[in-house]
Amino acid sequence: MSNVVQKLGAKKRAAIIEASLKKRHAKERRLRAYGVAAIIFAIGFLVTLLSTVIGNGYTALQQTQVKIDLEIPIAKLLNDEGQFDEKRLRRYGWGSSIKKSFRTNFPDVTDRMAQRALGELVSANAGFELRQLVEAAGPEATLPTSFWVKTSDDVDMLMKGRMDRNLPEQQRRLSDQQIAWVDALVADGKIRKVFNTTFFTAADSREPESAGILGAVVGSALALMVTVILSLPLAVMAAIYLEYFAKPGKVTDFIEVNINNLAAVPSIVFGLLGLSVFLGFFGLPRSAPLVGGMVLALMTLPTIIIATRASIRAVPTSIRDAALGIGASRMQAALDHVLPLAAPGILTGTIIGLAQALGETAPLIMIGMVAFIVDVPTSVTSPATALPVQIFIWADSAERAFYERSSLAIVVLLLFLIAMNLTAVMLRRKFEKKW
Amino acid sequence: MAKKTGIKIKAADVSVHYGDKQALHNVSLDIEAKTVTAFIGPSGCGKSTFLRCFNRMNDVIPSAKVSGSIQLDGAEINDAALDPVLLRAKVGMVFQKPNPFPKTIFENVAYGPRIHGLVTSRREEQDVVEDSLKKAGLWGEVSDRLHDQATALSGGQQQRLCIARAIAVNPEVLLMDEPCSALDPIATTIIEELISELQKKFTILIVTHSMQQAARVSQKTAYFHLGELVEHGTTVDIFSNPKNDQTEAYISGKIG
Numbered sequence: 001m002s003n004v005v006q007k008l009g010a011k012k013r014a015a016i017i018e019a020s021l022k023k024r025h026a027k028e029r030r031l032r033a034y035g036v037a038a039i040i041f042a043i044g045f046l047v048t049l050l051s052t053v054i055g056n057g058y059t060a061l062q063q064t065q066v067k068i069d070l071e072i073p074i075a076k077l078l079n080d081e082g083q084f085d086e087k088r089l090r091r092y093g094w095g096s097s098i099k100k101s102f103r104t105n106f107p108d109v110t111d112r113m114a115q116r117a118l119g120e121l122v123s124a125n126a127g128f129e130l131r132q133l134v135e136a137a138g139p140e141a142t143l144p145t146s147f148w149v150k151t152s153d154d155v156d157m158l159m160k161g162r163m164d165r166n167l168p169e170q171q172r173r174l175s176d177q178q179i180a181w182v183d184a185l186v187a188d189g190k191i192r193k194v195f196n197t198t199f200f201t202a203a204d205s206r207e208p209e210s211a212g213i214l215g216a217v218v219g220s221a222l223a224l225m226v227t228v229i230l231s232l233p234l235a236v237m238a239a240i241y242l243e244y245f246a247k248p249g250k251v252t253d254f255i256e257v258n259i260n261n262l263a264a265v266p267s268i269v270f271g272l273l274g275l276s277v278f279l280g281f282f283g284l285p286r287s288a289p290l291v292g293g294m295v296l297a298l299m300t301l302p303t304i305i306i307a308t309r310a311s312i313r314a315v316p317t318s319i320r321d322a323a324l325g326i327g328a329s330r331m332q333a334a335l336d337h338v339l340p341l342a343a344p345g346i347l348t349g350t351i352i353g354l355a356q357a358l359g360e361t362a363p364l365i366m367i368g369m370v371a372f373i374v375d376v377p378t379s380v381t382s383p384a385t386a387l388p389v390q391i392f393i394w395a396d397s398a399e400r401a402f403y404e405r406s407s408l409a410i411v412v413l414l415l416f417l418i419a420m421n422l423t424a425v426m427l428r429r430k431f432e433k434k435w
Numbered sequence: 436m437a438k439k440t441g442i443k444i445k446a447a448d449v450s451v452h453y454g455d456k457q458a459l460h461n462v463s464l465d466i467e468a469k470t471v472t473a474f475i476g477p478s479g480c481g482k483s484t485f486l487r488c489f490n491r492m493n494d495v496i497p498s499a500k501v502s503g504s505i506q507l508d509g510a511e512i513n514d515a516a517l518d519p520v521l522l523r524a525k526v527g528m529v530f531q532k533p534n535p536f537p538k539t540i541f542e543n544v545a546y547g548p549r550i551h552g553l554v555t556s557r558r559e560e561q562d563v564v565e566d567s568l569k570k571a572g573l574w575g576e577v578s579d580r581l582h583d584q585a586t587a588l589s590g591g592q593q594q595r596l597c598i599a600r601a602i603a604v605n606p607e608v609l610l611m612d613e614p615c616s617a618l619d620p621i622a623t624t625i626i627e628e629l630i631s632e633l634q635k636k637f638t639i640l641i642v643t644h645s646m647q648q649a650a651r652v653s654q655k656t657a658y659f660h661l662g663e664l665v666e667h668g669t670t671v672d673i674f675s676n677p678k679n680d681q682t683e684a685y686i687s688g689k690i691g
């Protein structure tokens with residue numbers, strides 16, 4: 001009784017195995033090469049993306065300022081109790097005194113048109129920001145006699161080398177004369193570049209130099225919070241139901257097919273749904289992170305459901321049987337034993353879903369989170385915008401200065417994502433159990 | 436309360452189908468209280484399937500269909516109105532493969548009494564855990580590391596932990612599916628002694644592939660073949676003069 005394998009001589013057997021081994025090794029090397037190539041490809045793209053974005057955006061970390069000599073008559077701004085008087089504060093010509101002081105740098109400019117062109121070099125918001133500064137200092141403070149105020153975005157661009165001096169004058173946003181003024185100021189040491197804190201502390205603005213990302217970051221965070229709160233429990237419950245309670249059959253199949261389909265529905269459709277149902281029917285506020293989060297939750301649900309079901313199935317049935325065997329109800333078996341073991345997988349699915357949601361623009365535009373909002377949102381119902389929408393708005397603006405801000409905003413978005421993923425990794429470490 | 440020789444469980448005409456395939460054919464068997472009954476037979480003959488009928492663990496398998504009647508103390512357990520949770524609190528199970536929860540040793544044992552509300556304080560919980568672990572012969576080995584992960588225990592210790600977990604809710608019937616198949620002879624001996632000890636309180640049904648084990652621990656034996664109950668009776672009878680040729684062949688090691 002001997003089969004083909006047994007009939008082979010020892011030598012022949014060894015030769016055959018050796019020959020096949022060569023083939024196997026070659027195949028292995030080939031596969032490894034494909035893998036390495038794929039990774040190099042991916043990293044190449046990533047590096048290109050990052051270098052473009054950072055290259056375009058890093059200059060937005062700086063803001064050009066101009067020195068203004070100005071004595072603020074603080075006594076005139078106070079009421080009888082020695083407090084700031086709102087009416088007097090309002091009536092004081094912040095902007096015009098800055099401009100007047102600024103003009104003393106060039107006393108020979110007397111023509112009204114030229115004076116106007118000169119005034120354009122200072123930020124239109126400089127007066128407003130000076131007032132805020134004075135108010136923050138308090139009525140008792142001794143104010144300095146000179147201030148650094150923001151230049152206009154055009155000067156900022158010029159100083160950062162983002163405006164080509166060699167272009168014909170008509171194609172530049174600054175005239176030859178204006179550039180000459182700026183050069184004179186630089187020579188005088190009256191121009192400096194400082195870290196752009198405004199970008200991280202303000203919301204959107206018409207003036208690029210006053211525009212910041214904080215409003216959008218908070219808007220996104222609030223919307224994502226709503227998304228997690230809604231989608232995670234719903235999705236996990238739905239997954240448990242489908243895995244443990246649903247009787248296999250036509251209805252369950254139908255639900256399953258639909259959930260898988262839902263994961264592939266274009267996000268704008270969810271936006272339309274949000275517009276007609278949440279805004280139209282329930283009358284929820286427009287532009288609110290609450291509604292944005294609800295729409296994103298709808299989008300994220302199928303992703304989390306699918307991930308949760310997969311990770312529930314990956315838990316050995318022996319654990320569930322053990323729980324049922326001592327008389328745990330199905331729900332107890334699921335919540336006490338299966339879910340904790342499935343948690344790492346659920347987390348991963350959730351983070352993937354949320355990362356997707358974080359980058360989503362279309363549905364948010366549909367529900368009005370594209371509005372121009374100058375205040376940092378304080379609650380889920382206050383009007384807000386979101387990071388990707390802010391990037392979209394800025395990238396779409398004419399000013400060059402908005403363009404660099406949109407690049408920097410992309411960096412912020414990526415950092416946000418990295419922070420989310422790191423949290424996920426840490427939580428996963430915490431939940432992961434040795435077997 | 437059943438007497439020592441009373442009938443605890445009455446299985447009548449029990450059949451199990453997995454989809455279209457019938458795995459158990461019209462099995463009828465009476466199980467005596469406070470007795471160890473061994474199920475023996477070749478692999479795939481339906482021992483586990485039959486055992487799972489007693490605590491309705493077949494409910495969990497979507498393709499499984501159980502018919503026939505099983506009465507526990509005269510009450511039908513296949514009654515759709517009966518909550519399997521109640522049944523499983525009365526009929527505990529130890530699985531073939533040790534399956535501790537990936538939690539601490541303490542949590543494993545305390546879980547059952549806790550979900551059934553049988554303990555109301557931490558103190559009572561600790562008592563039950565200690566007592567159950569002692570009964571399962573594990574206390575000496577783990578008393579100083581109750582809050583270590585159960586999965587860090589050896590296979591034999593895990594199996595005894597699973598037994599402790601099952602008896603912590605103080606069931607009336609204990610189902611054991613090849614509890615010693617993964618264990619070395621020493622651990623096997625410990626568990627066999629434990630079974631003899633537990634028999635004073637519980638009705639035990641045990642599936643085993645070891646004839647010696649069946650002979651050592653059981654008073655009653657049932658021999659299955661291809662989903663049919665071929666022969667049953669006292670262990671002494673079955674082993675000394677089996678009436679059926681198949682039984683004899685199996686016991687003497689000719690099939691299986």
Ligand SMILES: Nc1ncnc2c1ncn2[C@@H]1O[C@H](COP(=O)(O)OP(=O)(O)OP(=O)(O)O)[C@@H](O)[C@H]1O
Binds near residue numbers: 453477479481
């Ligand atoms: N979940 C299931 N789905 C389909 N068929 C099953 C399932 N479980 C068991 N069976 C079938 O039912 C029959 C009896 O299986 P069972 O597990 O009861 O055998 P067993 O006697 O316990 O065998 P062993 O001694 O190997 O554990 C086998 O033919 C098996 O293929």
Ligand SMILES: [Mg+2]
Binds near residue numbers: 482483484531612
């Ligand atoms: Mg079996």
